[in-house]
Amino acid sequence: MNGPDPKNRMNDLTSRQWLQFQKSWFILEKNPLAEFVAFFTKARYQDGHPGKIAFYPPQLLNNFVAENRDPREFFSVDDHPISDKVDYVYLDFQNLETGEQLQSAKPKIEAINHWIQDHLVDRGYITIAVKNFHSANGSQLIAWEIAKWFSQYFLQKDEKIGCRVNSDDSQEEKQFGWAPRNSVTYFLHFRKENKPDRKLTFELPVPDGNESSEAELKSNNFPDAWYVHRPPRREKGVLLHPAKFPEDLIERYIKNFTQPGDWVLDPMAGTGSALIAAKSCERKACGIELNPEFVNIANTRFEKPAEVRLIQGDAAKHQSYKDIPAMDYCITSPPYWDMLRMRGAETQKKRKDAGLQRWYSENPHDAGNIADYQTFVDLLKDVYRLVAQKLKPDSYMTVIVKNVKKQGVIYPLAWDIVAALKDDYIYCGEQFWCQDDQRLAPFGYRYAWVSNTFHHYCLTFRRKNK
Secondary structure, eight states: OOSOOTTOSSOSOOHHHHHHHOBSEEEOSSOTHHHHHHHHOOSBOTTSOBOEEEEESHHHHHHHHHHOOOSSEEEETTTOOTTOOEEEEEEEOTTOOSHHHHHHHHHHHHHHHHHHHHHEEEEEEEEEEEOOEEETTEEEOHHHHHHHHHHTTSEEEEEEEEEOSSOOOOOOOOSBSOOOOSOEEEEEEEEOOSSOSOOOOOOOOOOOSOOOOSSBOSOOOOOOSEEEOOOOOOOGGGTTSTTOOOHHHHHHHHHHHOOTTOEEEESSOTTTHHHHHHHHTTOEEEEEESOHHHHHHHHTTOSSGGGEEEEESOTTSGGGGTTOOOEEEEEEOOOOTTGGGOTTOHHHHHHHHTTOOSSSOSOTTOGGGOOSHHHHHHHHHHHHHHHHHHEEEEEEEEEEEOOEEETTEEEOHHHHHHHHTTTTEEEEEEEEEEOOSSOOOOTTTTTOOOOBOOEEEEEEEEEOOO
């Protein structure tokens, strides 16, 4: 279809234009406001009224009108007449860079929340442009905290990650403590519903200003806030594992946080990807894996098995760690909750047709088999607390995950993990592994915004020196 689809209730885009918007990350070269307005509104609705959009802060309105000739009507959140309804709201809070600024702005943000409740049409969308800020003294998780505030009133629908190539971030390489560059903007999306299905309740860590490391960072050549990585084709022997992550990606982190001869741990080792990567970098490797079938596969991949310790056991049990020495670094990727068991996944159908395993195991202790979300997060907390007991003080841990979409509800797994680990770790910041080699699917076409999630969170923590 070359022209607008008359059945498209959300916007005036063609099916191809809709599909191009579906990817969950994009290169941020200019203000994307015009693209968001075009996706989340129609120029004129079926009842004849023009699309009505409200902006905050007010200068966004002036800039947009000056740069765009658009038949829609535009208003400022501050002065829009109370008798009208708007179809879409765009908020920009990128000026908030510290926890103090965020708390000072909270009354204004609460007022904006109430304004939107009164003025946004039912099932209308809200976009929030906001950033987290990271330094050697910890992370200011402003984007996630604002998401929590808005989730009390609106349904969180999705997120897009804006990635700047030529960042104005002047962050210098640091001798002590690691943090990623501040070159990513979150574009968080909410929708007005009668009753939000899920309110965020996490309590995020707050830096105390004295969290820089006392130990010199062994390397600091990988501060990228985002990167594109295309994994090579998987070896035939490891295809059985339904969610293996690539060794060449893991090597980048191992080289950044360790020296040759250091110990690297993966408490959910799967078919041994992290252990193989560690050996390729001349590090010593140790892992724990629950599934005996994966342990057998992993053991066939080690050229010198005596130099790798792979324990068959439950990573949530203390006894699984009794023979593990002090570790210099941990890198791991847990199951993305029980998503592999969700029906309708195209990749799962392909694996079934090929006679391959579609989930990790049938073991009830397997984290990928836990149906209750909070129970799943609590289990991960137990695992990483046991890992902290094996990590040397000031050593780092990287956890690779995704936020999860399940039956129309967002479960921010990455954010919940950071909140769960605040007693044992200092959170250093997130990097995004962005994928550009995946096929887009027109989820939600004509009716709702549902992205193709092609970014993974790579969360890095430092063990507290206690």
